[in-house]
Amino acid sequence: MEFFIQQLVAGLTSGAIYACVALGLVMIFVSTDHINFAQGEMAMFATYLAWAMIDVGFSYWMAFVCAVLLAFVGGLFIQRVILKPLETAPVLSLVVCFIALLSFFNALAGMLWSFTIKPFPTPFPPKDIFGNGLVSAQQLGIVAVTVIMLGILTVFFRYTTLGLAMRAAAQNASSARLMGVRVSWMLALGWGLAAAIGAVAGMLVAPIVFLDPNMMTGILVYGFAGALVGGIGNPMGAVAGGFIVGVLENLVGSYLIGNELKLSFALAMVVGVLLLKPAGIFGQVIVRRV
Amino acid sequence: MAAILDVKGLSAWYGPIRALYDLDLTIEQGGVTALLGANGAGKTTTLRAICNMTRRAGTTTFDGKDISKFTTEDIVRLGIGQVPEGRGTFTGLSVDENLRLAFHIRKDRAEAMRDMDLVFELFPRLKERIKQQAGTLSGGEQQMLAVGRALMLAPRLMLLDEPSFGLAPLIVQEIFRILKRINVEKKVSMLIVEQNAALALELADHVYLLETGRVVTQGPSELVKNDETLRKAYLGY
Numbered sequence: 212m213e214f215f216i217q218q219l220v221a222g223l224t225s226g227a228i229y230a231c232v233a234l235g236l237v238m239i240f241v242s243t244d245h246i247n248f249a250q251g252e253m254a255m256f257a258t259y260l261a262w263a264m265i266d267v268g269f270s271y272w273m274a275f276v277c278a279v280l281l282a283f284v285g286g287l288f289i290q291r292v293i294l295k296p297l298e299t300a301p302v303l304s305l306v307v308c309f310i311a312l313l314s315f316f317n318a319l320a321g322m323l324w325s326f327t328i329k330p331f332p333t334p335f336p337p338k339d340i341f342g343n344g345l346v347s348a349q350q351l352g353i354v355a356v357t358v359i360m361l362g363i364l365t366v367f368f369r370y371t372t373l374g375l376a377m378r379a380a381a382q383n384a385s386s387a388r389l390m391g392v393r394v395s396w397m398l399a400l401g402w403g404l405a406a407a408i409g410a411v412a413g414m415l416v417a418p419i420v421f422l423d424p425n426m427m428t429g430i431l432v433y434g435f436a437g438a439l440v441g442g443i444g445n446p447m448g449a450v451a452g453g454f455i456v457g458v459l460e461n462l463v464g465s466y467l468i469g470n471e472l473k474l475s476f477a478l479a480m481v482v483g484v485l486l487l488k489p490a491g492i493f494g495q496v497i498v499r500r501v
Numbered sequence: 502m503a504a505i506l507d508v509k510g511l512s513a514w515y516g517p518i519r520a521l522y523d524l525d526l527t528i529e530q531g532g533v534t535a536l537l538g539a540n541g542a543g544k545t546t547t548l549r550a551i552c553n554m555t556r557r558a559g560t561t562t563f564d565g566k567d568i569s570k571f572t573t574e575d576i577v578r579l580g581i582g583q584v585p586e587g588r589g590t591f592t593g594l595s596v597d598e599n600l601r602l603a604f605h606i607r608k609d610r611a612e613a614m615r616d617m618d619l620v621f622e623l624f625p626r627l628k629e630r631i632k633q634q635a636g637t638l639s640g641g642e643q644q645m646l647a648v649g650r651a652l653m654l655a656p657r658l659m660l661l662d663e664p665s666f667g668l669a670p671l672i673v674q675e676i677f678r679i680l681k682r683i684n685v686e687k688k689v690s691m692l693i694v695e696q697n698a699a700l701a702l703e704l705a706d707h708v709y710l711l712e713t714g715r716v717v718t719q720g721p722s723e724l725v726k727n728d729e730t731l732r733k734a735y736l737g738y
């Protein structure tokens with residue numbers, strides 16, 4: 212039982228990270244139908260920026276906030292400068308562009324900070340929450356930060372007119388323009404938010420996997436699995452999907468198939484869900500009249 | 502009276518296909534102009550071209566300001582509200598959110614709240630369905646919502662593309678009565694595209710007849726109403 216709870220908690224912890232990555236992917240997907248393959252590398256790069264700031268003497272949370280802001284501006288900038296001119300380009304050109312971004316950030320990080328792994332500090336004390344070895348402060352902290360961030364985003368999208376304008380732009384661009392919404396800027400904002408969410412994920416996971424330019428590669432696959440399992444057109448679904456993938460991956464890994472096959476299990480889950488319910492578990496097929 | 506909208510030499514293309522040929526069109530301040538013509542004549546294209554939603558050429562002057570090079574968003578923000586063909590419903594948003602979207606560009610929040618009350622007063626049905634997902638509204642309700650959304654922009658000119666499309670006669674009457682009210686009470690000028698020519702001619706003071714992307718006739722609606730040959734040839738009644 213104890214082992215089960217430990218695995219469950221570990222699953223929820225990695226699930227929180229996958230949920231962030233999945234949410235970043237969905238944020239861009241819902242408004243452009245594109246999968247940003249560079250999502251993971253952008254997160255990794257932001258994490259390096261945080262590391263560099265801590266290295267020159269910033270406090271952890273100061274560096275955390277600055278890295279999130281820098282990631283936001285960076286995401287905005289990438290959309291404005293690189294993707295906006297490609298608005299009418301064929302999908303394949305965009306895929307190439309995303310892959311180029313991916314290798315660019317990977318190479319740049321390697322060039323600036325070398326490919327050797329670095330430890331990344333954690334803001335959470337090395338404490339056992341209940342004193343019985345079930346939940347560590349680190350795990351609780353990761354889940355808490357994720358949940359707080361999700362809460363802020365939910366409030367933003369549900370209760371602010373800017374959030375509403377972003378949703379409208381994603382749903383029906385020409386109609387949104389007729390309501391005065393600057394659609395292209397909404398896409399840029401979406402990129403900024405996706406990059407900021409990614410930065411949070413990167414900084415949360417870095418103390419566990421250690422910092423290196425390839426640290427997000429596997430995590431991106433899990434995040435992608437989470438998004439597809441939950442429903443890539445639905446932010447809430449993607450978040451739930453991230454948690455589901457995290458928990459199942461851990462439980463199935465430790466009870467059934469062993470850790471080596473965990474990644475294959477994630478892929479099997481994606482294929483399974485896509486076969487049975489192409490829109491994802493929580494993907495709603497929008498009711499539409501014609 | 503000064504013109505609120507003055508269009509000169511408007512042309513439009515879809516890829517290599519030309520849909521409009523040097524259209525001239527004027528709408529008086531506070532006036533209602535009907536734009537009539539057969540299917541494919543270019544009525545929708547005219548409205549889209551005025552809002553820069555297609556490749557176009559020609560000059561558009563709105564309230565003395567040259568808006569030919571403006572983006573759709575900026576044209577809307579200047580005060581041109583369009584009720585587009587197909588209604589443009591945000592199907593995944595609630596009725597409430599569809600309307601509140603206009604708050605994004607409204608500086609005068611109190612005034613905007615009053616406009617929302619007006620929309621609900623004009624269309625009580627929308628108020629009853631305020632939390633409903635807009636994609637599940639009936640066609641007529643979505644048309645009301647489209648008019649309501651445009652009203653929320655506090656426009657000085659409304660471009661309406663077949664507001665009666667697919668609606669029951671009673672609802673059509675109702676919508677036209679409401680348009681009249683908006684025109685008189687809120688002093689909103691209008692350009693209305695309609696298949697129901699008789700109805701449009703009742704509301705409009707001015708008419709343009711369009712054929713294959715060109716204006717064939719224009720004038721006060723009385724003139725067209727009383728010209729039997731014109732009516733028979735172009736309006737079919």
Ligand SMILES: Nc1ncnc2c1ncn2[C@@H]1O[C@H](COP(=O)(O)OP(=O)(O)OP(=O)(O)O)[C@@H](O)[C@H]1O
Binds near residue numbers: 541
């Ligand atoms: N997206 C498009 N691509 C290519 N051609 C188009 C497009 N939209 C319209 N057209 C063409 O432009 C011409 C004018 O179309 P438009 O939609 O303006 O007609 P309309 O007068 O609004 O007709 P209706 O009464 O049927 O709505 C038509 O010949 C149409 O085939």
Ligand SMILES: [Mg+2]
Binds near residue numbers: 544545546586
């Ligand atoms: Mg039309």
